[in-house]
Amino acid sequence: MSQSVQAAASAAHAPSYYAASGLPQPERAPLRGSVEADVVVIGAGYTGLSSALHLAEAGFKVVVLEAAKVGWGASGRNGGQLVHSYSRDMDVIEARYGSTTAQALGSMAFEGAKIIRERIEKYQIDCHFKPGGMFAAITAKQVKQLERHKQLWERYGHQQLSLLDATESEVAIGTGRYRATLLDHSAGHMHPLRLAQGEAAAFESLGGVVHEGSPVLRIERGDPAVVHTAQGQVKARFVIVACNAYIGGLEPQLASRSMPCGTQVIATEPLGDRFPEILPTDYCVEDSNFLLDYFRLSGDRRLLYGGGVIYGARDPQHVESIIRPKLLKTFPQLKDVRIDYGWTGNFLLTLSRLPEVGRLSSNIYYSQGCSGHGVTFTHLIGRVLSEVIQGQANRFDAFANLPHYPFPGGRWFRVPLTALGAWYYDLRDKLQI
Incomplete structure (x- = not known):
């Protein structure tokens, strides 16, 4: 287990105003034993929670594995601002990747904030919006x-x-x-940690399960895939890797590009x-x-x-x-x-300052590298990841087709x-x- 994952597994929330004023939380036990699901999501930040909630609403059985606590990383520590588009705006995307790509990404550039507003209203999340x-x-x-x-x-x-x-x-x-x-x-x-905590509660109200204190040690490829923790495993048809800055050594190819x-x-x-x-x-x-x-x-x-x-x-x-x-x-x-x-x-x-979205295998998906525009993008990509798992790949492919560059110098x-x-x-x- 990498040092960053070990730290997450043993840490409480950062000593922030958000942690001191968050929503009351239930006890969420670590994963123990073997369970089965349609989808296992690794990470209970915005990307993971947005994906899980969209999939639970569509009727999927979803398990979320979190190394620390819901919203422990950037999702519970950020500035709490809803900012549209991407870290590289549409003019840069047009110049680099052409009008077709720009139109595809532009059609989604303002959707993330709408999703957040919808979540707050539908599930009555008290996050001081x-x-x-x-x-x-x-x-x-x-x-x-x-x-x-x-x-x-x-x-x-x-x-x-x-x-x-x-x-x-x-x-x-x-x-x-x-x-x-x-x-x-x-x-x-809004209060970003309260938003994450409210989304976790909404997911759980639909039958979803979140295991905290459950850092993932390895992902076994296959159909089903098997995601292993220290004390258990989840067999699932699909996996979403939603670790972002706290991925550690879980998937080295992702870490090398961010x-x-x-x-x-x-x-x-x-x-x-x-x-x-x-x-x-x-x-x-x-x-x-x-x-x-x-x-x-x-x-x-x-x-x-x-x-x-x-x-x-x-x-x-x-x-x-x-x-x-x-x-x-x-x-x-x-x-x-x-x-x-x-x-x-x-x-x-990321080197391009655009998010990296793609597949690690036919049934393992990932999203990472929001480059400072994570609050809205993570909510958008959660919907997009739920769509591709349901067989609708057009919007996923618009992001997955962007080039992913390793940082020079390693x-x-x-x-x-x-x-x-x-x-x-x-x-x-x-x-x-």
Whole structure:
């Protein structure tokens, strides 16, 4: 068992605001003995839970195996923002892969957020959902980028966008830092761990089973496939590998094409009525830098502020020392605010910055590498994976046909080479070029 899987199997949730304010959870026993299912899903993050819930709704017998706890990884630690499309937007997809591929992926680019809203409403998930999200421009160049962004998404049928000038942006956010913002009325934000926990409960209400504390040791190919843990096994017609940044050594070919990266978030003390100018609209915000900052208010009016990337998924010892200076650039009036929580988590980066979706064999499917756009994409791909298992492969193939590239230099050089590229783009942001 790899070190990352061992850590997951023995760890509680990260010491985050989300873990401290999650939904009450039942005891979910580790897998023991041999069981049979139509589908076994490896990983109880958004990808796994979305897939499992769609399949359970279609009548499949599904077992989910989770190394730690539901939502333990990025699904329970992220910024909680619903952001459409992919980490590489439709113009890049058009240029690289042609109009046919772009049209296929573009037709799904705004579906993930709709699925999340549907799940929240259908299963009455109490995850503090609030509508509205903003992209913020710091430089004149970024203002032009927002204008092109609006035009691009409107060309793909997304019309719920408004461009705000500096004055309007300051009123909406409570800072004079931004020259313009693009408001997406169909975006939004929520408590990400509560969403995952609510989806697990919805899955279980339909007869689905989640085994926590059950890291997978190996997948035995065949029909049926057999997925082995330390204390049991699941025989299933289909397998979905949904581990993302925490796959460890389970499938080396998947690990070689991706790189775990760490990002950091802090949560302030509740602001109460002391700073009414901060996010009075209750929208979430992300800026337009390459290494972007993102922030929003929680349900109890804490400011949640995240940003920065640690390549290679090294946990920083002092999250607050990394993020507080970023927060104060945006909201200098919070110089004396107390930070109650600070945590880090891993997301999975691919070389193309597009997700990797495919088959390991005729009945073993995978999805990984959302590259920072995981909240909405994972919910979309869960539906798409359920479709291919039901014999509808068109939408799955649109993603599976994208090329999957290994990182140059292998495991030893992918971190420094990627970090060097990030340093270059971060310098461009700082120099406003």
